[in-house]
């Protein structure tokens with residue numbers, strides 16, 4: 001396994017507040033790590049240290065083997081960081097800006113033109129390509145920033161809440177571009193508040209809270225920590241559901257079926273419990289009209305692990 005990003009005991013203090021409190025991360029090259037956590041957890045501060053924008057107070061981090069403190073210059077050449085692209089010229093069109101960046105990155109003219117057109121398309125900027133950037137809307141500027149960041153196919157990419165406020169076309173364009181770059185070996189650190197995005201892109205997840213890591217693993221592993229499958233049984237009426245729940249309670253000691261309208265939910269701690277549960281359902285006097293199972297959603301996992309709803313806090317601190 002080639003290591004993309006390696007972080008050991010990283011700490012950042014602001015006054016007497018510890019924003020990042022001893023974080024360890026390993027992101028294999030060519031994979032996406034999703035960094036989740038409620039507002040103020042320390043995600044952006046972590047990204048900023050890995051981007052050499054903020055100096056750690058303790059610990060060590062390397063990006064493709066380069067130390068973010070002692071080899072900051074090398075690290076900067078490897079990374080694409082969204083939200084930081086100051087080099088966009090407001091008096092040039094979106095296309096000219098991107099083309100200039102491509103040429104600065106030593107792309108041959110033709111390759112630069114092709115790549116620029118592709119990025120414009122991906123981020124819904126084709127129609128606005130010849131418009132001056134100073135006349136772009138806020139959302140268009142953000143999309144141009146993402147296009148500029150990803151144009152040169154950086155080997156390491158930091159995306160800090162990249163799709164917040166993005167329209168669906170641009171969101172899909174970003175996801176497609178990220179998947180392509182990862183398939184080509186790029187390493188991605190993604191922070192997001194959207195569980196759907198984490199599920200769509202991340203190979204593994206780390207959940208932060210109060211500057212520390214409280215959980216990590218794949219989506220399935222985190223879901224497993226919160227609980228196994230739930231068996232969902234639909235009946236013809238709430239009365240039937242009540243009767244079914246009582247029957248199951250009697251037949252399945254140690255299980256806690258729960259009535260919700262005309263449905264009964266039966267959490268199964270182990271997948272092996274499913275067969276016994278279905279036998280009990282078959283033996284019931286009540287007619288069951290539909291049977292379904294579901295695993296916990298990442299949202300439920302997040303809320304259980306952090307004790308916070310993803311949108312519970314109105315305050316936003318953006319990088």
Ligand SMILES: Nc1ncnc2c1ncn2[C@@H]1O[C@H](COP(=O)(O)OP(=O)(O)OP(=O)(O)O)[C@@H](O)[C@H]1O
Nearest residue numbers: 014019038039040041042043044045046316317318
């Ligand atoms: N420059 C700074 N000066 C002082 N405190 C800071 C600074 N930057 C961040 N903090 C504090 O560090 C903590 C972590 O902030 P950070 O921005 O890393 O959180 P986050 O996980 O990115 O949150 P969000 O989901 O809101 O983006 C917060 O308590 C924040 O107030």
Ligand SMILES: [Mg+2]
Nearest residue numbers: 043044317319
């Ligand atoms: Mg943040």
